[in-house]
Amino acid sequence: MTSERPHLAVIGAGPAGLAATVAAASHGVRVTLVDASPEAGGQFYQQPAAELRARRPQALHHGWRTWELLRDELRTHVRAGLVRHLSDHHVWCVERRRTGAGPGFTVHALLGPEQQDPAEVRADAVLLATGGYEKVLPFPGWTLPGVVTAGGAQAMLKGTLTVGGRTAVVAGTGPLLLPVATGLAAAGVDVAALVESAAPKAFVRRARALAAEPGKVAEGARYAAELLRHRVRLLAGHTVVEAHGAERLEAVTVAALDPDGRVRPGTGRRIPCDTLAVGHGMLPHTDLAETLGCRLDGPDVHADDEQRTDVPGVWAAGETTGIGGAALALAEGHIAGRSAAARLHGTEPDPDGWAAAARTRTRLRAFFAALDAVHAPPAHWTEQVTDDTVVCRCEEVTGGEIRAAVKDLGAGDLRTVKLLTRAGMGWCQGRVCGPAVAGLTGCGSTASRRPFARPVPLGVLARAGETDDLEWHQ
Template sequence: MSLRPVIVGGGSAGMAAAIELAGAGVASVLVDEASRLGGVVYRGPLRAGVDLGYLGARYSKALKQLHADFAACAEHVDVRLGSRVVGGDAQRLMVLDEHEHLQPLDYSHLLLAAGCHERAVPFPGWTLPGVMLLGGLQLQIKSNVVKPLGGTLIAGTGPLLPLVACQLHAAGAKVVGVYEACAFSRIARQSLALMNKPQLFLDGLSMLGYMKLHGIDMHYGWGVVSAQGEAELSGVSVAPYDAHWQADMSRVQRQPAQTLAVGYGFIPRTQLSQQLGLAHGFSDDGYLRADCNVWQQSSLAHIHLAGDMGGIRGGEAAMLTGRIAAVSMLHQRGVLDAEQAIERRERYLGRLAAITRFRSGVERYTARGPAQIELAQPDTVICRCEQVRREAIDLALAQGVEDMASLKMRTRVSMGDCQGRMCVGYCSDRLRAATGRADVGWLRPRFPLEPIPFSAFQHLGTEA
């Protein structure tokens, strides 16, 4: 077979898949838009000689091990960094390379390991300079590029909140408080499920101990209401949330802060999987994700999904799903027979099962309350590309709009450069609340998935 497998995404899932393929002597092409491999979890610092000790010994060990394993098989992997996949079909991708040239890339098998993006939650003041998403702030810490000035307030839900708080403090930044939207009792009810990964559970307890030792307050059942400031953030209003995440406005407190890091979970990056025409469904949390089976195969058997593309389960699970996808490719290429492939797959699935049970507990306690969509006020911007405000969405719903396509035509949401990455989550939540339906449709991304400079077509025009 002359064509090689192509892996889109150089994070833990993509790297693990390339390692598995190389171990069987199969060369692959790995495409990633970043300047270094590792994804948002294991990319590491952008400068040489940087000590990441403040991120913890276990993280540093995992980071070094993954990169060492990859280096050992690098001769079998054609790594193309600084390259973005802007479209494709069932046989070919279109890639904007590091020189901003548009190149076709044919493949025998395809692994989509493009990761996820953070869920945007609009509230008054969320577009102010100084307000950022939690994962983006953590990536800055891991890259050792910058750290926030002044006090940082962290709000949202999930285990990433205390983790980033500890990492920020250890890196020398000031954390003024952490506000977890879920009540402590709701988290405690998931203790049994969380014990499926006892080391992670103990890590969580140790982080809470670290925060208490260093005077970082953890507030359970509280969430962000609004952010204030003129040219930049100066303060954050928080309030108690009830079980449905309805804020008690009679108990609002204003905290001074120069940085607000908001983290309400992640959504798979499905733009490419949608454009390829793969089958999709909705998760319990309402986000769109591509369907895949126990082999990590999509609705097209030669196209596989791994990492957060198949569900948000963390870096360790991403590596295991990447390896399972590679095993499936090796079986399809005749490198492994059915018995060998099943035996290897079951070994990886056994390790994945405990992680899945652990993540199920996390998902139950971080399940968003439906009242959160009411944080945005009529003049709050929802679609940042097209400057669409909530009042325009309210009007469209009042006029009978019941699906995403109609909402897009009526209001222009998702018609900007990001193609809805920031606003579609909120809009689909509003539509589900208004119609009572789980499936309100989705918007298939157009080509190109990202803006392309005119210079990218120069060599193609010359050749023609």
């Protein structure tokens, strides 16, 4: 019977989570797929709301056929009773527990937009496919209305078919800027400039590694062709120095960078715009992994060749193990799902069953390692952060206050800076400002080991463990 099969909880319904769910269910494991969004797909496969009646949602995506196959396979497994999909469930903690048969886990979640109703899922193993989030480094004016993250602009376009303004500048660094700029241009926005801090020479130095993945190079060439077609000006080796405006964004000043990553004096130019979509790469979501005690390799969750973490019974796949795009996430999810299914059945997995996915994983990891080196933020970005620039938006802590904590008060680590300034004590718990505070202070980032991945009402904490496991619907 279905209820007697081993039970895997997959957290996150993006490319990695979907691939893992389908692979595990196909190999006889019942799966609970838990995701915070109303629909499966994650940010990459985000769909417009049904009420909008989008006629061609595929125009906002590439890899649409892959999404359709994953969606259809998920629905098939749900109808067969092998998968239950818990949408709109926000996981705040994964708790390890001991059972007679070995390790077990309780996934604690809050249901719905109000995130009040507690829900618990008990499983034999957990697969973390929690994705990543954007890194945005501060600069004067970055808190003005009209300044959004690059991913935020893309999510608005995909999810609501709307744009933030009529004239946009897309800026920062990283491969995400290309689809954001082309997407906005295709939607009718006048994209005044794509401002990329990486210089062309950085791509030349990594040309061999990048050329080893011709599909990705061709994808980049298609984006470049679209930029030319829409007459979007590319300013490579440039950065945003300041955003201007009284009540909201009115213009940005951009300037050229020298080979050391410093702004070249006298190169500033002012570009009128009402939207600035800015991002400086991505960071993996590791809160749940840290709470479980999983080892981190730098910012990434460590995983072996089977995508297992060093905590027994916990797998990880996709951006949480390293930022690398949807194709890499799909490969890792497939491997993780098959490995988890075999281990839960008490058998050794057959690596030949995921050989193609493993080859894809190896190639794409090498490609994105080269891309990461190309798209590193400017080495001296902190020089543009004035003492008046707000760095921690939640607590309104300025660059001057953070520098004073180190220079005048002797803070030597991020925790002490946090205690002295409150930087990182707000709603985001340092997820947004953490990299900026680390850069300004020269203190290395450390694992946070927060007990909870998101704020939780005290009433929910008081009742934790008293909620019955969510009923499995056949």
